[in-house]
Every structure is written in C-alpha cells, then in structure tokens.
Amino acid sequence: MIPRLGSFALPALIALNLALVPRSGAAQVGSNMKDQMIFHFCSKAMTADLEKAGRLPTSGMVEDTCGCVVKQINGRATIDQAKAICQAKAQQKYALQ
Numbered sequence: 699m700i701p702r703l704g705s706f707a708l709p710a711l712i713a714l715n716l717a718l719v720p721r722s723g724a725a726q727v728g729s730n731m732k733d734q735m736i737f738h739f740c741s742k743a744m745t746a747d748l749e750k751a752g753r754l755p756t757s758g759m760v761e762d763t764c765g766c767v768v769k770q771i772n773g774r775a776t777i778d779q780a781k782a783i784c785q786a787k788a789q790q791k792y793a794l795q
Contacts (some may be wrong), residue, residue: 733768740764756792763788 741764748755763784770780788794 729772733772736768736771737764740767759788759792762791 741760744760744763745755766784766787767780770783771777775783
C-alpha cells in the first residue's frame with residue numbers, strides 16, 4: 699500500500715527513501731531534496747483539503763504545519779504519526795475544527 703499524506707499518495711519510492719537514506723554528511727543533499735519533496739506533497743494535500751472544506755489557509759499555516767511534518771518524519775515518525783501530530787498542533791495554534 700502506498701503511504702498517504704492528506705488526499706495525495708506519496709510515491710512508494712519516497713517512503714522507501716525515508717527509511718533508507720543515511721543521516722551522514724554525504725546524505726545532506728539527498729536529505730534536503732527529501733525534505734523538499736515531503737514539504738511539497740504536504741502543502742499540496744493540505745491546500746486541497748482546505749479548499750474541499752471551503753477554507754483559506756491562514757498566513758503561515760501551511761508552512762508551519764508542513765514544516766512540522768518534515769521535522770517529525772526526520773525524527774523517524776511515520777507519515778501517519780507526523781500527520782496526526784502536526785494536525786493537532788495546527789488545530790490548536792490556528793483554532794481549527
């Protein structure tokens with residue numbers, strides 16, 4: 699099963715990359731690319747979910763939430779764990795229901 703982030707499925711290659719990319723200095727370029735890909739898919743999914751709900755994102759909401767997702771995944775959380783943690787933080791910070 700392909701992992702999902704919001705409404706969008708992340709390619710299986712990204713999920714595999716998350717598990718296999720070493721955390722050494724040599725992996726910094728790959729890590730930055732991985733972070734950018736996670737952030738990109740997160741922001742697309744979050745924007746689509748907000749549009750479906752008929753809402754506009756508050757200034758900084760997408761950046762804060764997707765930055766949180768990147769940080770959680772880099773800390774070895776699963777995509778589902780990162781999503782749950784960061785959604786809860788966003789709901790609290792931006793008073794979402």
